[in-house]
């Protein structure tokens with residue numbers, strides 16, 4: 001059942017490892033199937049050691065449909081997100097160190113780098129502290145996410161979401177890249193900001209980036225950015 005999607009999840013986990021977003025068995029990945037089932041990575045297993053049968057299939061209330069493994073300890077939070085947000089089909093949780101570090105010093109990561117607006121659709125909020133494996137991780141994600149694709153769980157890690165696993169993975173990888181640049185700049189001096197209109201522009205432009213997305217409308221490309229509708 002869902003062998004192709006299970007392979008996609010395992011490969012996604014190996015990418016998290018490759019980009020330094022998790023260590024060993026940290027974090028988790030989950031996907032919603034068009035027929036409603038949720039695939040979740042197992043608890044405490046290293047991604048490169050996983051095979052398809054290790055990925056657990058369940059319904060959105062947590063009833064196991066297929067799989068003998070214990071699912072991720074964050075499953076309650078993950079299912080909460082899928083129940084509350086019908087537009088979300090993938091959730092990734094990481095312990096990526098640079099983005100998480102930002103939650104130790106501030107409540108929001110402003111999208112002053114275009115890549116952050118591109119991949120996460122704007123400023124990324126830091127949620128209050130909640131313990132690992134608690135449903136509050138999911139409740140806070142839904143509460144602080146808005147139209148963006150990531151939140152930083154303060155003192156803990158990151159949750160990214162998407163309409164596909166690829167979109168959630170992009171958000172996690174590019175969030176970390178931007179966090180490195182931001183923290184390097186912050187260590188050296190004052191941060192210079194993009195305007196809100198310029199940040200909106202970075203999110204709008206990215207809707208047209210990639211195969212099959214059409215050309216970027218010229219009116220989106222001015223230096224002043226785009227105003228709110």
Ligand SMILES: [Zn+2]
Pocket residue numbers: 027093094095132156157
């Ligand atoms: Zn965690």
